[in-house]
Amino acid sequence: MAQIFSRYAAFYARLVLLALLVMVISSVFAWRALTSERHAVDETVDQPVPFSHKHHVDDVGLDCRYCHTTVERAARAGIPPVATCMTCHSQLFTDQPMLQPLLKAWRDGTPIAWQRVNQLPDFVYFDHSIHVAKGIGCSSCHGRVDQMPLMRRTQTLSMKWCLDCHRHPEAYVRPRERIYDMSWQPGDQRALGEALVGAYRIDRKKLTDCSLCHR
Template structure:
């Protein structure tokens, strides 16, 4: 009886399957890297207009909610419409070259496309409003953005990074009236933190449940 497969055929099949597995794993890792890490930490993100948080927040004194109007009530902080920018820039620096994309967008009625700095994958649920309601300050995730001439990411947004806070929220909470004060520092977080956990009725026993972030 003749042999259908050549000697060593099983080895070739195993090697081919192993190579296919490596390709699949590599593709998954590459996708995850693109989905969760669009920019390296501390790398300024190019924008159509080089918006400076330092100028607008630290120098001018704008509150975060002036531009991110939905941050207290929505899952998304929201980006300001061009009309918000033109509240000032219809009169200030309108003729400068650096603001030309902004003015063109306003005059043509075409939205200006900003490049995202923070991006979570679709399988992660995140809600800005609940974090703010529970006393998590902007600084906890965005750093001292009021000191950034160009916006950059300061947190990895990895699962372990999120869990560091969820496992010990008392280390990061602040009074609600201080959430948007980027320079605020607690005098005694060891005392204040547990008090705020109780005041905000945070169920620490559920803070690491999978369903909290993966719905």
């Protein structure tokens, strides 16, 4: 009987399978490297200016929207331009060493190179404005920012974490007038949440559609 396969066929087959396995493993590690968060949970991030949310929000009493001006009408909350900072700091603490990068940016007409703390992969679409409109408070995602001398990420921002809220919005939604109140606590979250899910027309079925976040 004629030999159908070469005596080296088994060797080549194993070699091809090994190459495919290496490619799959390499692809997984590359994908994880490209899509992983830059900063770990509760890790503070060095910034050009050590901006304290605790001082500005808790001590001074600034509203989130004073700096994050587009949070109610755009996908991004917005980072304040140097001019916003200089509303106060053209007069206050101008001799402090920590503020010198800010003053130099103002003189040179250049922006501050802030480092992002909460960052999603590029293949995830997130819109701040719809979350605010539907009653999701800042602290639900960002934690007690008003108690942070230096900004840090408090949530994993993983797909599972997002889906926990999308599947059970009644556990997180709050009155719109309390969106920016970091210390707000509900009396009966379940009862209040169920009422607000109806009042704000939150469609639970659509919240788990893949295309909602992956467009």
